[in-house]
Every structure is written in C-alpha cells, then in structure tokens.
Amino acid sequence: MKKIQMVDLKGQYEKIKDQVQQGFDNVLSSTAFINGPEVHTFQSELEEYLGVKHVIPCANGTDALQIAMMGLGLQPGDEVITADFTFAATVEVIALLQLTPVLVDVLPDTFNIDPDAIEKAITPKTKAIVPVHLFGQIADMDRIMEIAEKHQLFVIEDNAQGIGSSYQVNSETRQKTGTIGHVGSTSFFPSKNLGCYGDGGAIFTNDDELAHTIRGIVNHGMYTRYHHDVVGVNSRLDSLQATVLRVKLPHLDSYNQTRRQVANQYTTAFKGYEAIITPYIVGNKCDTNHKTTCKTCDCHVFHQYTLQVKNIDRDQLVEYLNNHDIPCGVYYPIPLHKQKAYQDERYQEKDFTITNQLVTNVISLPMHTELDNDQIEFITSKVIEFIEGK
Numbered sequence: 001m002k003k004i005q006m007v008d009l010k011g012q013y014e015k016i017k018d019q020v021q022q023g024f025d026n027v028l029s030s031t032a033f034i035n036g037p038e039v040h041t042f043q044s045e046l047e048e049y050l051g052v053k054h055v056i057p058c059a060n061g062t063d064a065l066q067i068a069m070m071g072l073g074l075q076p077g078d079e080v081i082t083a084d085f086t087f088a089a090t091v092e093v094i095a096l097l098q099l100t101p102v103l104v105d106v107l108p109d110t111f112n113i114d115p116d117a118i119e120k121a122i123t124p125k126t127k128a129i130v131p132v133h134l135f136g137q138i139a140d141m142d143r144i145m146e147i148a149e150k151h152q153l154f155v156i157e158d159n160a161q162g163i164g165s166s167y168q169v170n171s172e173t174r175q176k177t178g179t180i181g182h183v184g185s186t187s188f189f190p191s192k193n194l195g196c197y198g199d200g201g202a203i204f205t206n207d208d209e210l211a212h213t214i215r216g217i218v219n220h221g222m223y224t225r226y227h228h229d230v231v232g233v234n235s236r237l238d239s240l241q242a243t244v245l246r247v248k249l250p251h252l253d254s255y256n257q258t259r260r261q262v263a264n265q266y267t268t269a270f271k272g273y274e275a276i277i278t279p280y281i282v283g284n285k286c287d288t289n290h291k292t293t294c295k296t297c298d299c300h301v302f303h304q305y306t307l308q309v310k311n312i313d314r315d316q317l318v319e320y321l322n323n324h325d326i327p328c329g330v331y332y333p334i335p336l337h338k339q340k341a342y343q344d345e346r347y348q349e350k351d352f353t354i355t356n357q358l359v360t361n362v363i364s365l366p367m368h369t370e371l372d373n374d375q376i377e378f379i380t381s382k383v384i385e386f387i388e389g390k
C-alpha cells in the first residue's frame with residue numbers, strides 16, 4: 001500500500017505534469033510573470049465556471065477577504081459577525097482593518113455559522129456577516145441573506161474551502177458558493193480543492209462598481225497609472241500560478257466528485273457505529289432525490305472529511321492513527337474566542353457551547369483526490385479497531 005498522506009499533491013501533479021510544464025515553459029519564455037495573459041485568461045475561465053460577472057485574482061485567500069472588506073468601505077469600529085469555528089484568517093483581517101470582530105457559535109450538524117446566533121449578535125454598529133463554507137459545505141445562505149437584507153448588512157462569503165460547491169437558491173437556479181453574497185473570496189493554497197503551486201487567491205462579485213473599486217485596491221489604489229485615489233495594497237496572482245490553475249480548473253468538478261466518493265466510502269464503513277458521527281450533508285437544498293450517495297449533488301465538496309467522536313478520547317484516536325502511519329487533522333483545536341489575539345470581554349461561554357464541544361471531538365481523516373480503496377479501507381478499519389478496543 002502507498003504511504004497515506006493527508007493531502008497527496010504529488011500524485012495529482014503526476015497526472016497533469018505535461019500540461020503544467022508546458023504552461024510553465026510558455027510563461028518563462030514570455031517573461032510575462034506579473035499581470036500576463038495567463039492571469040487574464042484564468043480570470044475569464046473562472047468567471048465562466050462560477051457564473052459570476054467579476055473575478056479579481058489576488059495573492060492569497062487572506063488578502064482576498066481583507067480586500068473584499070476594504071472594497072465595501074467598512075470603517076474602523078464597524079462590527080463584523082463571523083463564526084467562532086473557522087480558520088483564524090477570517091477573523092484576523094477583520095481585526096487588522098480595525099473593524100470589530102463579533103464571533104458567534106456554529107450549528108452542531110453542519111459546523112457552519114448559526115443564523116439565530118447572527119441575529120442575536122446584531123447591533124446598530126453591525127455592518128457585515130462573513131459566513132465560511134466550512135470543510136466544503138455551504139452555510140445556510142437563505143437565512144443569512146434574509147437576515148442581511150432585513151438589517152442592511154453586507155455578506156462576504158469566505159469560500160476558501162468551498163470552491164465548486166453549489167446551492168439551490170430557488171426552484172430553478174443553482175448558484176455556486178462565493179457568488180451568492182455581495183462578495184466572495186477564495187484561496188488557491190496548494191491543499192485547497194482548487195490549489196496552485198504557491199500562494200494565490202481571488203475575489204468574486206456580481207457588482208460592477210464594487211469590482212472596479214476592488215481592481216484598484218489590489219493595485220495600490222490606482223485606477224489611472226500613478227494616481228492613487230484610495231489606500232490600496234499590492235496583491236497579485238502571478239502568471240506561473242495562473243497557469244497551474246488553468247490546468248486544474250477543468251478538473252475541479254471531477255476532483256470534487258472524487259472527494260465525495262471518498263467521503264461516501266468512509267461514511268458507509270462507519271455506519272452503525274454509535275461512537276462516530278459522520279458528516280451531515282445539507283440535503284434539503286439539493287436537487288430532488290438527494291441522498292448521501294447522490295452522484296450529481298454538489299452541495300458538499302469535502303475540503304475536509306470531519307468526524308465527531310462520542311464517548312471516546314479524540315486525542316488518543318489521533319495518536320493511534322498516527323502510530324499506524326495514518327495522518328489526520330484536528331480542525332480546529334481552539335475556538336477563536338479563546339485565542340489570545342481575539343479574546344473579548346463581551347464573550348460568554350454559554351454562547352459558544354457548540355464550538356466548545358467541537359474542538360474536543362472533531363477529527364479530520366485524509367481527504368484528497370488520490371486515495372485508493374486499500375488506503376480507505378485501512379483507515380476505516382483502524383478507526384473502527386480503536387473504537388471497538390475501547
């Protein structure tokens with residue numbers, strides 16, 4: 001059996017190697033390293049894939065979030081509501097811009113931001129909500145958009161883990177995550193579902209004016225050369241990364257489908273084990289006949305396959321798996337409201353019961369496009385062995 005990896009970038013690369021190298025050769029011989037045609041072409045291709053009017057590439061997913069917030073004109077002191085259970089980048093940029101992060105709890109099934117908790121946290125200073133489509137599953141965008149409309153708030157979707165996932169917005173239309181709110185962001189970090197071979201990110205919006213503002217912000221606040229109308233940043237996707245992304249984008253749906261198949265194999269193997277809660281999949285918004293085995297449903301793109309364990313020691317399970325050369329992850333081990341950098345005296349533990357529990361009982365198993373049946377079976381058998389031994 002091949003050595004099991006949390007993410008197998010090499011195996012995936014081997015399959016697209018020729019195209020990537022050809023792309024690299026072209027960029028190298030053109031020397032159009034920054035703002036070259038590859039970046040523009042990738043931008044249009046991603047716009048088409050997502051069905052969104054504007055994609056603005058940038059340097060990474062953290063910048064993408066920050067620039068989205070700058071583009072919306074959020075001002076110091078404005079409150080921005082986001083989930084307590086997410087990667088720190090989301091809250092980091094809020095704080096960096098001197099906005100006030102307001103962390104709220106998540107739902108016990110999807111691990112995504114709890115719309116009721118959002119409503120409770122709204123004050124006259126609230127300006128925006130940042131839902132994160134955690135682990136590749138869409139947050140409750142119906143409720144979130146409804147709340148935002150009612151209170152005149154912006155919605156910034158952190159789609160770093162959800163690219164390719166889509167949502168039934170009404171009986172006729174499915175829309176890709178990241179294009180439902182006022183603005184969306186993503187990351188092309190190598191291990192993401194659409195990853196490049198370095199850093200990269202992008203911002204999405206259907207708003208022409210916002211897109212124009214953001215295009216200036218990513219380029220030092222310039223709308224005309226050497227005229228700096230607003231304070232901007234320098235945040236660019238480079239042409240070599242764009243080349244990799246152009247090669248991978250046509251495979252994204254099949255990559256995500258493979259992830260769903262792996263998830264399905266895991267879930268099937270764990271059926272009937274009381275101690276394991278397998279990932280919940282938002283089914284009610286999907287096409288008819290949705291099942292967890294659904295072949296066409298793409299509401300969950302399994303950036304991570306995350307189990308919850310009941311009445312067993314999660315950390316011992318991690319150790320047991322690691323001892324059998326099975327890597328696994330704990331995303332995330334500490335709630336953001338307990339992180340030194342983001343503590344706030346307004347927070348009360350009773351408002352974070354779900355996150356406080358998740359940090360103790362979640363475990364993410366290896367998830368990537370190159371897992372084979374032997375590996376999946378070895379992983380599930382070791383998890384089950386541990387649970388039965390307890």
Ligand SMILES: *Cc1c(COP(=O)(O)O)cnc(C)c1O
Pocket residue numbers: 060061062063086087089090132158160161186187188189199200201
């Ligand atoms: C990866 C990630 C980011 C940051 O992306 P970078 O490209 O690493 O800056 C932001 N939010 C979430 C939820 C992420 O998973």
